[in-house]
Amino acid sequence: QAKQSGRNTYRFFTAQMNVDAIARRELEVALRFALEHDEFVLHYQPKVDLVSGKIEGFEALLRWERPGHGLLFPGAFIPALEETGLIVLVGKWVIGEACRQIGVWMRGGIGPVRVAVNVSGRQFVEGDLYGNVTQAIHRNAIRSDLLELEITESSLMENTELTVAILQNLRKAGVTVSIDDFGTGYSSLAYLRRFPINKLKIDMSFIRDVTSNVDDASIVLAIISMAHSLHLQVVAEGVETAEQLRYLREHECDQMQGYYFSRPVPATGVEQMLYDGKQLPEQDECTPAV
Numbered sequence: 156q157a158k159q160s161g162r163n164t165y166r167f168f169t170a171q172m173n174v175d176a177i178a179r180r181e182l183e184v185a186l187r188f189a190l191e192h193d194e195f196v197l198h199y200q201p202k203v204d205l206v207s208g209k210i211e212g213f214e215a216l217l218r219w220e221r222p223g224h225g226l227l228f229p230g231a232f233i234p235a236l237e238e239t240g241l242i243v244l245v246g247k248w249v250i251g252e253a254c255r256q257i258g259v260w261m262r263g264g265i266g267p268v269r270v271a272v273n274v275s276g277r278q279f280v281e282g283d284l285y286g287n288v289t290q291a292i293h294r295n296a297i298r299s300d301l302l303e304l305e306i307t308e309s310s311l312m313e314n315t316e317l318t319v320a321i322l323q324n325l326r327k328a329g330v331t332v333s334i335d336d337f338g339t340g341y342s343s344l345a346y347l348r349r350f351p352i353n354k355l356k357i358d359m360s361f362i363r364d365v366t367s368n369v370d371d372a373s374i375v376l377a378i379i380s381m382a383h384s385l386h387l388q389v390v391a392e393g394v395e396t397a398e399q400l401r402y403l404r405e406h407e408c409d410q411m412q413g414y415y416f417s418r419p420v421p422a423t424g425v426e427q428m429l430y431d432g433k434q435l436p437e438q439d440e441c442t443p444a445v
């Protein structure tokens with residue numbers, strides 16, 4: 156049967172490959188256009204301190220307001236940015252935009268707001284990440300400790316030496332560094348010690364079933380205790396329920412991020428949240444009386 160349809164299959168794949176190649180090329184052109192015409196925006200999701208219940212800072216997440224397509228999320232275009240290398244230019248824009256916004260909030264009476272941006276591994280290798288960061292901080296006259304960089308555990312595992320050297324310089328410049336999606340890579344304790352980092356963000360795949368799956372629970376507990384023994388702060392990503400929150404508080408996780416507290420919101424939403432003094436309910440209100 157395979158032989159019989161061989162010729163047609165061949166034709167089908169060729170045609171399909173052309174369609175894919177054309178679609179990819181169109182997406183690349185649209186992404187370049189987007190960068191030049193200000194179609195990208197940042198949304199912000201709060202990170203909350205689990206002891207005080209207060210907002211500690213925000214993670215900036217990239218969105219594309221693509222005309223005729225609505226608001227697009229990273230899953231729809233980050234892979235294309237990564238493949239084409241455009242992530243280096245867009246990543247530079249993200250750093251500049253986050254620093255601009257920090258400056259606007261600082262001088263606009265909102266006050267010092269900490270913002271974390273996601274950084275692609277390609278920005279370390281192909282871009283001038285150190286230059287981009289220090290320039291954006293200077294140009295916007297902001298405190299360097301208000302900017303945080305999130306780098307995934309897996310991208311840290313590639314080009315480790317170069318990445319570590321650049322992170323060391325960024326730390327000296329006063330920037331905070333977090334490892335994102337922690338637990339999905341293969342870094343060992345000994346390895347982590349070498350990295351100039353301040354925080355670990357536990358990947359949300361471990362948080363999802365943390366109160367019902369004993370394996371996930373032990374991984375989360377191991378990450379928390381390992382991080383603390385290395386004097387790193389721990390952030391849980393993807394917290395959606397009061398049960399997850401209670402578990403994390405009981406086990407001394409430092410911060411949380413997730414839909415339970417807030418989805419990512421536009422800059423005006425940040426201002427509203429800070430104005431309202433939004434915070435987590437007290438520990439006692441979440442923990443049932445024994």
Ligand code: C2E
Nearest residue numbers: 216217228229249273274275393394395412413414415419
């Ligand atoms: P990430 O850095 O791990 O960001 C967390 C993602 O989880 C965000 O998705 C966020 O909206 C989502 N999230 C937060 N809380 C919850 C929750 O309670 N439940 C669930 N189900 N999801 C939650 P988003 O915005 O779609 O971003 C996806 C990924 O795209 C990010 O994962 C990051 O790796 C990448 N990304 C986003 N912005 C940038 C950027 O500016 N540069 C680069 N290089 N990557 C970015």
Ligand code: MG
Nearest residue numbers: 214273305335
């Ligand atoms: Mg992140």
Ligand code: MG
Nearest residue numbers: 335336356392
């Ligand atoms: Mg993450």
Ligand code: MG
Nearest residue numbers: 335336358359
């Ligand atoms: Mg993630």
